[in-house]
Amino acid sequence: MAYPELKLDNQICFRLYTASRLITQAYTPMLQELGITYPQYLVLMVLWEKSPQPVNDIAKKLVLETNTVTPLIQRMEKAGILTRKKGDSDKRQQIVGLTKKGIEMEEMAHSIIPGGMSESLSACPLQVNDYVRLAGELDSIIETLLRGHHGRPAH
Amino acid sequence: MAYPELKLDNQICFRLYTASRLITQAYTPMLQELGITYPQYLVLMVLWEKSPQPVNDIAKKLVLETNTVTPLIQRMEKAGILTRKKGDSDKRQQIVGLTKKGIEMEEMAHSIIPGGMSESLSACPLQVNDYVRLAGELDSIIETLLRGHHGRPAH
């Protein structure tokens, strides 16, 4: 180990990457009952709060690029979960709205997911206050990286 | 909001997912100087600690499936960073070893990455002790999810 700074175990980044993947995997069997993936579930959470919404608003709330969200939404449209239509005032926009099926999935999600996730993490020694602090710290990291992001090399 | 339990902001999961992506994005310009991606960098960190190693050991250390690691390693082989050869004692194994180029990349990584990452996060209000606790909490989550994982539905 010439360079201990690079050691895998010392990296927050690797743990974030791994924890993120494992949590997504923990969601997967529950989401399969709904017939969706985790990123699709995120889109649904945004739309359950407000529907309809343009693609751009959804992408911003999820901190994703539209070229990620567009195909995702197209797959969900094909699955009958939501609909897309051109905006009235702004014809560039695609307005995304839940279908009856998409609306009804909220109740199913509620009956499956919170219980399932708390079961998955029940053996975890962290307490509620730990999770609260953790969420705040992750927000700090996210905000810092988003701020440092603003438009590439200033040209 | 019929079901506030599902609210996006309340979810640790979404923050992990977002923080992980943004940190990977912060690594990207530095890794591009080395001509690699973030998962490829993880493979290199494992090999810098010990080379050669079979595919399986690398996958286990990264908590990834071999069907993710195999193609990743094949791309790195094509890039001249590492080599693969059949195991002597166990002919099922593929033993992965760094090339001269792969070995030399450690020094380059050291000169670029720790400094770059600390700059990316310099505006973040978290202190060293916060990062240490954060790492431990992420480990708790990871361990919990790994334990609950052990081999699918017991059949």
Added chain:
DNA sequence: GCCATTTATGTCGCTTGCGATATAAATTTT
């Protein structure tokens, strides 16, 4: 009004990540 710029969305190509499945080699059972 007209042109330059910005914005909203989309396509393309590439790398991950993973479930399902295949294959060969090693190990265990009987």
Added chain:
DNA sequence: AAAATTTATATCGCAAGCGACATAAATGGC
């Protein structure tokens, strides 16, 4: 030792995720 099982690796197909780029519509400047 022959058969059954396990293990190590790999291939395939699909969904993300994102950089690069394309297009159309809206906006701003003159």
